[in-house]
Each structure stands twice: as C-alpha cells, then as structure tokens.
Amino acid sequence: xxxxxxxxxxxxxxxxxxxxxxxxxxxxxxxxxxxxxxxxxxxxxxxxxxxxxxxxxxxxxxxxxxxxxxxxxxxxxxxxxxxxxxxxxxxxxxxxxxxxxxxxxxxxxxxxxxxxxxxxxxxxxxxxxxxxxxxxxxxxxxxxxxxxxxxxxxxxxxxxxxxxxxxxxxxxxx
Amino acid sequence: xxxxxxxxxxxxxxxxxxxxxxxxxxxxxxxxxxxxxxxxxxxxxxxxxxxxxxxxxxxxxxxxxxxxxxxxxxxxxxxxxxxxxxxxxxxxxxxxxxxxxxxxxxxxxxxxxxxxxxxxxxxxxxxxxxxxxxxxxxxxxxxxxxxxxxxxxxxxxxxxxxxxxxxxxxxxxxxxxxxxxxxxxxxxxxxxxxxxxxxxxxxxxxxxxxxxxxxxxxxxxxxxxxxxxxxxxxxxxxxxxxxxxxxxxxxxxxxxxxxxxxxxxxxxxxxxxxxxxxxxxxxxxxxxxxxxxxxxxxxxxxxxxxxxxxxxxxxxxxxxxxxxxxxxxxxxxxxxxxxxxxxxxxxxxxxxxxxxxxxxxxxxxxxxxxxxxxxxxxxxxxxxxxxxxxxxxxxxxxxxxxxxxxxxxxxxxxxxxxxxxxxxxxxxx
Numbered sequence: 151x152x153x154x155x156x157x158x159x160x161x162x163x164x165x166x167x168x169x170x171x172x173x174x175x176x177x178x179x180x181x182x183x184x185x186x187x188x189x190x191x192x193x194x195x196x197x198x199x200x201x202x203x204x205x206x207x208x209x210x211x212x213x214x215x216x217x218x219x220x221x222x223x224x225x226x227x228x229x230x231x232x233x234x235x236x237x238x239x240x241x242x243x244x245x246x247x248x249x250x251x252x253x254x255x256x257x258x259x260x261x262x263x264x265x266x267x268x269x270x271x272x273x274x275x276x277x278x279x280x281x282x283x284x285x286x287x288x289x290x291x292x293x294x295x296x297x298x299x300x301x302x303x304x305x306x307x308x309x310x311x312x313x314x315x316x317x318x319x320x321x322x323x324x
Numbered sequence: 325x326x327x328x329x330x331x332x333x334x335x336x337x338x339x340x341x342x343x344x345x346x347x348x349x350x351x352x353x354x355x356x357x358x359x360x361x362x363x364x365x366x367x368x369x370x371x372x373x374x375x376x377x378x379x380x381x382x383x384x385x386x387x388x389x390x391x392x393x394x395x396x397x398x399x400x401x402x403x404x405x406x407x408x409x410x411x412x413x414x415x416x417x418x419x420x421x422x423x424x425x426x427x428x429x430x431x432x433x434x435x436x437x438x439x440x441x442x443x444x445x446x447x448x449x450x451x452x453x454x455x456x457x458x459x460x461x462x463x464x465x466x467x468x469x470x471x472x473x474x475x476x477x478x479x480x481x482x483x484x485x486x487x488x489x490x491x492x493x494x495x496x497x498x499x500x501x502x503x504x505x506x507x508x509x510x511x512x513x514x515x516x517x518x519x520x521x522x523x524x525x526x527x528x529x530x531x532x533x534x535x536x537x538x539x540x541x542x543x544x545x546x547x548x549x550x551x552x553x554x555x556x557x558x559x560x561x562x563x564x565x566x567x568x569x570x571x572x573x574x575x576x577x578x579x580x581x582x583x584x585x586x587x588x589x590x591x592x593x594x595x596x597x598x599x600x601x602x603x604x605x606x607x608x609x610x611x612x613x614x615x616x617x618x619x620x621x622x623x624x625x626x627x628x629x630x631x632x633x634x635x636x637x638x639x640x641x642x643x644x645x646x647x648x649x650x651x652x653x654x655x656x657x658x659x660x661x662x663x664x665x666x667x668x669x670x671x672x673x674x675x676x677x678x679x680x681x682x683x684x685x686x687x688x689x690x691x692x693x694x695x696x697x698x699x700x701x702x703x704x705x706x707x708x709x710x711x712x713x714x715x716x717x718x719x720x721x722x723x724x725x726x727x728x729x730x731x732x733x734x735x736x737x738x739x740x741x742x743x744x745x746x747x748x749x750x751x752x753x
Contacts, residue, residue: 175697178359226462252464305343
C-alpha cells in the first residue's frame, strides 16, 4: 500500500482539468516516469510555479471538480511520479477519481465547509497531512495548530487501495 | 420502482457487486486507440498476461496522431499494430483506413442499443446516441477490460434533459449541447448519466445525436444516452438486417432499453429548443457560453472543422453549403479534417472537398488533429481558433491559445468574415 502523508500543495481553484495537469502533447510518452517534469505545467493559477511549488509535496488540497476533462490516466501518473499519492477536494471528475483508485492512489472528497476551513487555516504556509486509514481521519498541521478531519472512503475503493490497484484486484477475482 | 436506461443496461450486465453502490459489468465492446492503449498493452506484457478476453469484441484504431509525426508516435502505432496482429483483433484500422474513433466505430456498425462499452477516451460517451452505455475510462480500466472484459461503475444516477420544440433555422445539435452545458455547468453532471429525450431529439439524425452525446462529458457526465427508435434502427440496418425479420422487430427488441415511465431521475430539466440561438464559448471552460450575437466581431486566427463532435458528413455539408463560392477571410487560415475515410470519400464525391479547397481550406486526412494540439493545427500563444471541437481548455490547441467552440455553420460563417459571426442560415426564424 502507498503512503498518504506529507506536505500539502494547495491549489485554490475549482475545475482544474486534465489538460492542465498534463498537456496532451506529452501523451506520446511511453513510460510514466517520462511525464515527471511536466506536472501541472499548464495550470492557470496566479502565483503558481510548477518548477518551484511541486517539489517535496505529497498531498494536493483543492476545490471542486478536480481532474475534469480527458480520461488520460497520465494525470494520476504524473502526480504519483512527483510523489503525490493523495488528492483532497470537494469532488472529482468520475474518470480521474476512478483512475486514482485504480492505481492504488486516493482521491477523497470532503465537505465544502471543511475544504474552506483547511484553506482558511493552513494555505499560504507550510502544512503537513497525516492519513489514518483505520480511523479514516486526516490530521492537518502547521507550526502552530493541528486539526483532525474525518473522511469517508467506499468499501470497494479501500479494497483497491489495499490491493495496490484494480489490475491486481480484478485478476484475483474475475 | 421504474428504471432508467442505464439501470436496465447495468442489470443486464452485472457480474458482481463488490460493495454497496458498485457494480462490475461485463463489456460488449472495448474500443482502443494509440494514445491510451500502448501503456496498457506494455503492462500486460510486463506482468505476463498478454491476452485479450475476446478479440471480436475489441476494436482498435490509430487516430490521434496519424500518420505518425515522430519516433514516439511511431512507437505507439507500432505497439498497437503488433498487438492487434498478435491477438487476432481483426477490426484494427491503420493508416489509410483510419479515422476518428468516435466517428469510425459507429460508421462500422459496432454499437447496438443496450451495449456496454468502454474506451480510454473521455468522449466515448458519444456512443450513447445509440441507446448504449458507453463511458470513457483510464488506462487501468482499459487494461482490465482488455484482459477480463469487465469494468466497475458506480450506480448510475441519471439526469433527464427533455428537449422539446423545433430548432430554428441555422441552429444545430452543437448549439443545443452548448446551451445545456451552460445550464448544467462543467460539474453539473459529474458521476451521472444524461438521458436526452423530447421531440427535438426524435427529430435528429444519428449524426446530430452523436454530437449531443459527445459533449455529455463536458458537463461531467458519464454517458449521454438517446433512446433507440426507428432512426437508430435505420442507421444500424445494414449491420443488423440479418439478425431481424423486420425493422419493427429490431425496434421491439431494442425497446427493452427504454426507460420505465416511473423511472427515478436525479433531476429532470425541460428546455424549449426553439428559444436557443447559435452558441459559442468564450473562456477556458465549456460552460462559458454566450450567444454568437454577444460574441459577434471577435477576431480569430484559425478555423477548424473536424473531430468526434462535428467532423461527420452532415457537418461538412452544412459548412460547405455556407462556403460555396466564397473565400475565407485573409485574416484567417482554415483546416478541415473529415472524420473518417468514408466521410472524406463521400465529401469528395459530393463536391464538398472542392468547395473547401476553393474557399482556401487545407484538407487533412482523417485524424483528431487540431482538437487537442497533438499533431497538426497547433495555435501559437495569443492566437484563437473558431472550432467545431469539444474542449476549450487552457492550452488545449496549443500553449497560450484560445479555442471558441461552435457549430460547423457558425465556424464556416466565421471563416468568411474573419471574426465570429452568425451564419446566414440563422435568420431568427
């Protein structure tokens, strides 16, 4: 099972699409690792610099409808290549969300009020998130404060995370 | 309690319910193209499972970048070609026979009402126009689909969009779906199926229904679905004629997948399409939509007619009808990509290609082309394109470029004017 802890990359915008996460011109790459330098290259977000802001981050916290658009699994792959195994948002585009769990990664929805609270309390400074899958909680901390948020994860999604993805799961069952 | 179309199709295909609200469905078709499939193939080889569940149910095409533009895309094509041969996949469409996946697969008669279909392409929702459940998936879902012929889906909540009334002259399915996406927003149908019902859909040919369903994903929808009727049966008849004693018998069979009268919908939205005028997008999201009238006079640099949304014969006929005897503005360059070789040939035979060329268009081979800026027709920073495609995301057609989505009629009129303008077909009546 993958690790779902680490420093948070805050992306304060809704409807971040797959073309922004990994532009189509890089879809000719034949390995996942080759995508690594192009993560979030076309993201429209004032102040965001992919070359500066992604390194060392392990969790994305963002707003609504993250990963909308294309079916390209290159989007979860490029996040994973950069050490990001967990995205937390108000909701996700269906295909992106399924792709995350299919890879054994996590895409977790929190209520809008909780996302608002995380942004209000922690964005703008270094913050860390620790996942407790057994208790289904995230602990978000900075130098001064620490807050715990409960989350829901579907039984089947959890199976995929534990199995390390859908290929392993399906091959053992069907 | 009554069932929606997707619920009926799910019930007929469920092989497992691994958890509440999740179904594992058997698949009637797995469609493949060269951008999202090779990594699945390579992974299957790497894990020692280089097999396919049923080579007759897998259909494959090279369409996004074709003919190959460089060594990497050549490698993607080679991977597909060798795999299709190795696995005995007879319906593989390579250079010379290939076209845009969501145009060529329907044209070949691969879809039936009630089918379950996946593909590693978000616009797979197009095939719901035939009353099928067709959903875009990622490479891992595709890989399992190829290997096992199954895919997981959540229970399909459905939004019903009832389109009543008659379209005004010069208003097309593209304008309708842009108006619907504006209404729903890009997140409005996330995790939901969209059923398109009403007299305006009944009046549409399959080409238009595919345009409608093609953009369901732009509202977040899993699949767009139109109800199978005699229009569907007529389209499919060359392929199904041997299976049924009459068209009525075929329709009776396919009517199993019509929704129950008491089906439960997440939401029902009713629109009078006679109130819709030609639509165009203005931003980087497909729900940023205005009327062409409001955007009149906006300059563009490039014109593009093609794609799985609007690269079909009906689209080329409409555009050519407006371009006949005219020249494009000296301020624009124009490209048309017939979506399949069959469409290309018919457009040649009907004289449409001559009209495009006389007007100053570059005619490309069938390919996804400029739509996603992977091969030809890429915009420079600061440039814009009047396009019949489906996505206007930031950077979609080239870094720093802007795409204005619109109907083939509006694109053709814009080509002549050099600025966004209503087509002469739209008179307000």
